[in-house]
Amino acid sequence: MAKLNILEFPDPRLTTVAKPVENFDESLKKLVQDMTQTMYEANGIGLAATQVNVHKRLLVLDVSADQNQPRVYINPEITSQAGEQTHEEGCLSVPGIYASVKRAENITVKARDADGNVFEEQLEGLHAVCIQHEMDHLVGRLFVDYLSPLKRNMVRKKLEKQRKVAAKEAEDHLVI
Ligand code: NI
Numbered sequence: 626m627a628k629l630n631i632l633e634f635p636d637p638r639l640t641t642v643a644k645p646v647e648n649f650d651e652s653l654k655k656l657v658q659d660m661t662q663t664m665y666e667a668n669g670i671g672l673a674a675t676q677v678n679v680h681k682r683l684l685v686l687d688v689s690a691d692q693n694q695p696r697v698y699i700n701p702e703i704t705s706q707a708g709e710q711t712h713e714e715g716c717l718s719v720p721g722i723y724a725s726v727k728r729a730e731n732i733t734v735k736a737r738d739a740d741g742n743v744f745e746e747q748l749e750g751l752h753a754v755c756i757q758h759e760m761d762h763l764v765g766r767l768f769v770d771y772l773s774p775l776k777r778n779m780v781r782k783k784l785e786k787q788r789k790v791a792a793k794e795a796e797d798h799l800v801i
Contacts, residue, residue, distance in 0.1 A: 629677040640765040649741035671755045673762030684759035698736040705733040
């Protein structure tokens, strides 16, 4: 397994619209494994292929308390949704930034597993939030896109500053 590089806002590649997966082959299984490992190592609960610069419709997530129930959703579609919930969301592509986002409370999602088998699930709560957040990535949308332009610009500046501080620290220290 390999850890993949995660793109960060405002990288324009994060706005790419992903294409459906057509081949359920060994390379897809390897990608699912690599994405799952990358998600766990980054302490995330979800990761969309877009975030690792693969523009195919798949996402991985694990919303279990013990982080031992990895799931994959390939070519996911939301076939019904109802209600409303608001969660404070973060994103591995927008590190250190959190904002409240309104999503559907209950969703029905239809997707395929890594072998190409179709399944359908009814989800609510955090699991439903996570799927909606990751499916946004697959159409090139980030949670900061729900913020006002002013707030989004503040996020951009904060991230630029964080990167500068991190680069300076790397310069000032001997990293072996
Ligand atoms: Ni995200």
